[in-house]
Amino acid sequence: MSAGAAVGPRADAASLRRELERLREAGRALRARPAAERLDALGAALERFRDPGSDARRILLDGLPRSAGFARATVERGLALALEGFGADALRSLYARELGADRAAGRAARLATGFASTAVLLAGAIPPGSLVSLVAPLALGSPVLARPSASDPHTAAALAQTLAALDRGLADAFAVARFDARDDGALDAFLSADCVVATGSDATVARVAARVEPPRRLVAYGHRVSFAALGPEASRGAALADACRALALDVALWDQLGCLSPVSLLVAGDAAAARSAAEALAAALEALAGELPRGAAEPAAAAQAAHERAEAELRAAARGDVALFAGRAATVVAEADARLDRPAPLHRFVRVHPVRDAAGVSRALAPHAAQLACVGAAGFGAAAADLARALAELGASRICPLGRMQAPPLDWCHDNQGVLLPLARLSDAELADPGAPPG
Amino acid sequence: MSRVSRPDPARAELDARVLAWMREPGFAADEARFDALARDLFAFQVAHCPPYARFCEARGRTPERVASWREIPAVPTGAFKELALRSFPPERTCKVFRTSGTTDERRGALHLDTVTVYEASLGPTFERFVLPDLAPGERALFAVLAAAPGEAPDSSLSHMFGALLARRGAEGSRFFVRGGRLDVDALLKALGAAAQRPEPIALCGTAFAFVHLLEALEAGGRALRLPETARLMETGGFKGRARERSRDELYAELEARLGVPPARVVNQYGMTELGSQFYDSVLREPDAPRRKLGPPWARARVVDPESGEECAPGEVGLLAVVDLANTGSVLALQTADVARSLGDGFELVGRAPGAEARGCSIAADALLGATG
Numbered sequence: 001m002s003a004g005a006a007v008g009p010r011a012d013a014a015s016l017r018r019e020l021e022r023l024r025e026a027g028r029a030l031r032a033r034p035a036a037e038r039l040d041a042l043g044a045a046l047e048r049f050r051d052p053g054s055d056a057r058r059i060l061l062d063g064l065p066r067s068a069g070f071a072r073a074t075v076e077r078g079l080a081l082a083l084e085g086f087g088a089d090a091l092r093s094l095y096a097r098e099l100g101a102d103r104a105a106g107r108a109a110r111l112a113t114g115f116a117s118t119a120v121l122l123a124g125a126i127p128p129g130s131l132v133s134l135v136a137p138l139a140l141g142s143p144v145l146a147r148p149s150a151s152d153p154h155t156a157a158a159l160a161q162t163l164a165a166l167d168r169g170l171a172d173a174f175a176v177a178r179f180d181a182r183d184d185g186a187l188d189a190f191l192s193a194d195c196v197v198a199t200g201s202d203a204t205v206a207r208v209a210a211r212v213e214p215p216r217r218l219v220a221y222g223h224r225v226s227f228a229a230l231g232p233e234a235s236r237g238a239a240l241a242d243a244c245r246a247l248a249l250d251v252a253l254w255d256q257l258g259c260l261s262p263v264s265l266l267v268a269g270d271a272a273a274a275r276s277a278a279e280a281l282a283a284a285l286e287a288l289a290g291e292l293p294r295g296a297a298e299p300a301a302a303a304q305a306a307h308e309r310a311e312a313e314l315r316a317a318a319r320g321d322v323a324l325f326a327g328r329a330a331t332v333v334a335e336a337d338a339r340l341d342r343p344a345p346l347h348r349f350v351r352v353h354p355v356r357d358a359a360g361v362s363r364a365l366a367p368h369a370a371q372l373a374c375v376g377a378a379g380f381g382a383a384a385a386d387l388a389r390a391l392a393e394l395g396a397s398r399i400c401p402l403g404r405m406q407a408p409p410l411d412w413c414h415d416n417q418g419v420l421l422p423l424a425r426l427s428d429a430e431l432a433d434p435g436a437p438p439g
Numbered sequence: 440m441s442r443v444s445r446p447d448p449a450r451a452e453l454d455a456r457v458l459a460w461m462r463e464p465g466f467a468a469d470e471a472r473f474d475a476l477a478r479d480l481f482a483f484q485v486a487h488c489p490p491y492a493r494f495c496e497a498r499g500r501t502p503e504r505v506a507s508w509r510e511i512p513a514v515p516t517g518a519f520k521e522l523a524l525r526s527f528p529p530e531r532t533c534k535v536f537r538t539s540g541t542t543d544e545r546r547g548a549l550h551l552d553t554v555t556v557y558e559a560s561l562g563p564t565f566e567r568f569v570l571p572d573l574a575p576g577e578r579a580l581f582a583v584l585a586a587a588p589g590e591a592p593d594s595s596l597s598h599m600f601g602a603l604l605a606r607r608g609a610e611g612s613r614f615f616v617r618g619g620r621l622d623v624d625a626l627l628k629a630l631g632a633a634a635q636r637p638e639p640i641a642l643c644g645t646a647f648a649f650v651h652l653l654e655a656l657e658a659g660g661r662a663l664r665l666p667e668t669a670r671l672m673e674t675g676g677f678k679g680r681a682r683e684r685s686r687d688e689l690y691a692e693l694e695a696r697l698g699v700p701p702a703r704v705v706n707q708y709g710m711t712e713l714g715s716q717f718y719d720s721v722l723r724e725p726d727a728p729r730r731k732l733g734p735p736w737a738r739a740r741v742v743d744p745e746s747g748e749e750c751a752p753g754e755v756g757l758l759a760v761v762d763l764a765n766t767g768s769v770l771a772l773q774t775a776d777v778a779r780s781l782g783d784g785f786e787l788v789g790r791a792p793g794a795e796a797r798g799c800s801i802a803a804d805a806l807l808g809a810t811g
Binding site: 306 | 489490491493494496497498513514515516517518521522545688744745747755756757773774775776777788789
């Protein structure tokens with residue numbers, strides 16, 4: 001079995017266990033190298049992903065429209081925006097921020113080591129998050145066995161190819177597995193890695209958690225939801241149009257399928273303000289669709305969107321307190337209340353709700369605190385800092401300007417966790433000379 | 440709410456025409472009769488259900504502009520969570536069925552001023568597709584894996600089973616869910632005793648309850664072998680169990696643990712908002728492909744979600760139903776379920792997810808069945 005190659009295409013339990021053993025061996029060699037050397041090599045790999053002309057980008061650009069249904073232009077723009085900050089410097093900065101030596105007087109030196117092996121279960125169709133999940137264990141010297149999702153088999157393959165071209169040791173420590181997850185034996189073998197990173201639905205995470213018991217480490221990323229908020233300074237005129245153009249990009253990229261994609265917009269103001277914002281957002285989404293066409297939706301997703309569109313149409317006709325702005329490229333519903341429990345069909349379907357003020361934003365989001373990922377905001381002026389504090393208190397892992405929701409930094413604390421820390425085994429060395437600092 | 444069934448006199452003639460069809464033997468399909476009744480009922484509902492009337496007006500599809508039942512505007516089932524879609528005065532309400540969910544969730548509600556049409560529809564349809572081998576009037580021994588109507592008065596499924604037990608249930612037929620729990624011990628005891636009786640067994644319930652039963656049997660290392668005449672009817676989804684299953688896997692486990700082969704397991708497609716139900720064809724037409732069939736007074740169409748046009752046979756689309764049993768509410772419904780048209784019936788491809796505010800797409804990215 002060659003380094004960095006796929007196991008399978010339908011690996012069984014025995015082949016997965018053999019591959020994990022091989023990876024553990026490769027991991028020993030990887031951890032023997034200085035961290036700085038690993039980071040340099042991985043940084044170079046990230047630079048390849050950042051380069052629009054690279055093979056890695058070509059693999060993603062060619063593959064994702066087929067596997068996930070995105071328009072090619074959407075993939076191109078999404079990757080350009082998301083990967084712009086994913087360079088070698090960002091990786092070194094991330095390592096230093098989370099694992100850098102603490103030499104304060106009287107403090108022990110904290111040493112970080114990667115696990116002997118890490119299994120990474122990927123989900124969804126959006127490459128940047130997957131790329132971080134795959135690179136992070138390698139940065140710590142832990143070899144990775146990855147199982148890609150059906151909608152994005154390309155990111156892991158592109159990384160394998162990139163590592164093979166750049167660094168034999170890292171390539172040896174990385175493998176891609178394909179297996180039928182209904183095969184309990186294969187799943188157990190995959191999850192027998194010393195550390196497991198699992199991204200997926202709540203049911204998937206629960207199923208994995210039941211199979212990964214201490215002392216093995218489980219780092220889970222469940223489903224998350226993001227929102228946008230408009231303050232009074234962005235709720236009319238040119239400011240509103242600008243904010244909606246920025247928000248339209250946040251919605252349109254990845255066809256609203258990412259955990260950073262806003263599903264609803266909360267507008268500080270009355271129902272008329274929400275309606276104006278909905279109309280402006282619908283116009284912005286239609287305009288953007290010329291550049292970034294909406295991709296194909298699975299029948300079930302298209303069915304739910306059609307159902308919710310018709311439901312809004314009925315309420316608009318029957319009660320008049322709801323307005324529907326349904327175009328060729330997107331659907332925007334101006335709701336009369338701040339209830340966020342209506343279905344979110346995704347695929348560029350946004351509900352717009354009125355809230356009284358900045359405090360109303362966090363009140364409306366409170367029922368979703370457990371799943372809250374990102375809140376994009378504009379127009380809150382002096383109230384922005386208080387809003388950010390309130391949202392952080394709720395559990396939002398990111399609060400950012402509109403137009404930047406799909407561009408999280410490499411060190412974004414996804415699910416309120418660090419990037420490297422959850423994957424590391426930490427040791428406090430209290431001897432007089434614990435050795436050279438990491439890196 | 441009225442304690443007695445008092446159908447609106449204004450609708451009496453329409454109800455009588457629908458009931459006459461339901462009570463006729465033979466299950467005769469009649470396109471012209473269906474079209475005439477559907478359009479008359481549509482006109483009545485537009486006149487008596489203001490929210491629906493405004494919806495139809497907004498779409499430019501008023502009774503005078505609708506030339507066929509296929510053109511009747513379909514109400515999305517989700518609207519039953521937001522609006523009281525009834526075609527009679529509220530004070531005539533005698534029964535409200537609600538969709539499942541917790542008290543914190545908004546639940547859809549079907550308001551009825553009579554259960555007569557509802558019950559007249561469900562009986563012959565169930566008999567045709569679940570009891571086709573029984574002689575007229577012959578009774579089956581029902582074991583129901585659902586709560587009794589008295590315990591779940593707003594459950595249309597419990598009401599349906601209650602009506603069926605009264606109509607075709609042999610002595611000893613009963614419900615085995617109490618206080619939200621399946622009484623597995625009592626059920627197994629009853630099934631053991633039933634195997635000695637001459638009546639065929641009809642084990643019916645929610646798929647969720649069947650999964651619970653299978654898990655209990657598995658935990659106890661037990662398996663039954665029900666008589667060859669037994670049949671199973673299951674309905675609804677069953678996600679959220681510790682181990683999710685596909686329907687094929689469920690049926691294989693039912694065969695292994697209960698001794699009932701998939702050919703004798705019937706899935707029912709129904710929903711609170713619909714007065715009629717659709718059933719798998721396997722018992723009625725064992726040599727034909729499995730597909731969902733319904734009574735002649737309910738018609739299912741598979742439509743393109745974007746255009747609303749009817750899909751070509753074999754294509755996948757959104758399921759829409761026109762159901763004459765919905766005399767007191769709205770007869771044309773658009774579900775959020777995905778189906779494939781198969782000749783005189785349809786195949787359900789996927790049911791709509793729950794009403795949670797779903798975020799990123801990984802919420803639907805179940806590990807089950809995915810081969811990465």
